[in-house]
Amino acid sequence: MLSKKTKYGLKALTYIARSEGDSPIQVSEIAKNESIPQKFLESILLTLRKAGVLGSKKGKHGGYYLRNAPSEIKMTDVMRVLEGPIAMVPCVSLNYYEKCDDCPDELKCSVHKLMIEVRDSTLKVFRNTTLQDLSGT
Numbered sequence: 001m002l003s004k005k006t007k008y009g010l011k012a013l014t015y016i017a018r019s020e021g022d023s024p025i026q027v028s029e030i031a032k033n034e035s036i037p038q039k040f041l042e043s044i045l046l047t048l049r050k051a052g053v054l055g056s057k058k059g060k061h062g063g064y065y066l067r068n069a070p071s072e073i074k075m076t077d078v079m080r081v082l083e084g085p086i087a088m089v090p091c092v093s094l095n096y097y098e099k100c101d102d103c104p105d106e107l108k109c110s111v112h113k114l115m116i117e118v119r120d121s122t123l124k125v126f127r128n129t130t131l132q133d134l135s136g137t
Contacts, residue, residue, distance in 0.1 A: 006082040008036045009044045010134065013053070013078065017070040017135035024056065024063030044082070051081040070132035079126055086126065087119045094119075 011034045016025050027045060031038040045064050048054045055067045066073065079086060080095070090098035091106055092115045099106070106112045 003083060004040075005044055006079065008034070008041060009048060009078065009082045011036065012041060012045060013048070013066075013073070013131055014135045016054070016064060016066055017131050017137050022065070023061065024065045026063040029063075048078075048081060051077075053078065053081065066131070070135055070137050071130050073131040075126040075129045075131075075134075076123065078131070086122055087115065089115045092116050092119050094123075 012030050015030050015034055019025050027038060027042055030036065030045075031041045045054060045056075049056050049064065052067060053073060054064045056062065056064050076086070085093045085096040087093035087096070089100065089111065090096060091100045091103065091109075091112055100109075100112075103109050103112065
């Protein structure tokens with residue numbers, strides 16, 4: 001299941017991408033328009049800023065803005081920042097591989113084979129989807 005953190009993060013990024021002009025968008029505006037608890041949203045946006053997806057500006061007219069064009073922001077990057085590894089089990093993860101404790105031979109493991117297919121299908125969708133696709137901009 002998709003976590004609330006990721007769902008809210010995607011909604012916030014989409015809102016920022018759809019906003020007209022070059023002015024940063026305030027957290028309170030995003031929270032109000034997307035029905036996201038403001039404190040939780042602040043934490044999510046900070047995570048995205050630290051990962052380089054968003055930039056921020058302080059002050060009266062401050063807020064958050066996209067560091068790249070929506071067409072350049074791939075869902076693989078966003079999902080890994082907000083949700084963590086894309087693979088459902090660590091033995092098939094491309095970036096966070098770990099051998100499973102309960103599996104003596106990955107090559108004979110039916111779960112391993114299935115999860116590789118799931119991972120590859122999921123990666124294909126995420127790699128081929130950008131923020132522009134989600135926001136319709």
